[in-house]
Amino acid sequence: MTESTKNLKKDEVGKMFYKLCLAISKIKKPDEVSDLLSDLLTANEVAMISKRLKVAEMILDGFPYDEIVEKLKVGNGTIARVHEWLNISGEGYRKAVEITKGKDVVKEDDYYKRSFTNIKKKYPMYYWPEIVLENIIKNSNKKQKEEIRKVVEQMDKMKEKTDLYKKLKRITKYF
Numbered sequence: 001m002t003e004s005t006k007n008l009k010k011d012e013v014g015k016m017f018y019k020l021c022l023a024i025s026k027i028k029k030p031d032e033v034s035d036l037l038s039d040l041l042t043a044n045e046v047a048m049i050s051k052r053l054k055v056a057e058m059i060l061d062g063f064p065y066d067e068i069v070e071k072l073k074v075g076n077g078t079i080a081r082v083h084e085w086l087n088i089s090g091e092g093y094r095k096a097v098e099i100t101k102g103k104d105v106v107k108e109d110d111y112y113k114r115s116f117t118n119i120k121k122k123y124p125m126y127y128w129p130e131i132v133l134e135n136i137i138k139n140s141n142k143k144q145k146e147e148i149r150k151v152v153e154q155m156d157k158m159k160e161k162t163d164l165y166k167k168l169k170r171i172t173k174y175f
Contacts, residue, residue, distance in 0.1 A: 056093040
């Protein structure tokens with residue numbers, strides 16, 4: 001059991017897992033599920049889970065291990081585990097593969113945009129100046145936006161352009 005769950009009773013973990021499943025099942029749009037999973041999982045966890053699903057799909061389609069290794073850059077152990085899960089029960093994998101078979105996928109750019117948003121949420125202290133500025137600008141009226149623009153124009157005269165200046169410049173070019 002991992003450090004984060006060892007102090008919890010098994011039935012408590014089960015209830016939390018069921019609640020997560022319930023939340024995911026009630027979300028209707030793939031983009032909303034993507035937002036939830038991006039908030040819950042790291043980029044590596046998303047990649048790992050996504051690869052397992054693709055491994056299951058390729059196994060069910062009859063691809064040999066070596067081709068799966070080559071295409072998905074996964075180890076034989078991962079393929080063997082997924083194959084074993086498919087043999088033991090694998091109803092979840094089968095259902096997911098059936099649902100997603102032949103469906104269009106999100107563009108890579110969309111995923112990375114959401115990932116960056118997720119990173120900013122996870123590390124707000126690092127990104128706080130940008131987050132604060134975006135919120136101030138978003139919620140400011142016309143007069144306040146004009147004042148912000150004047151400040152940026154004054155900053156244009158600086159010899160050395162800071163990251164903060166660059167962020168302000170980027171944000172203010174849209175109003």
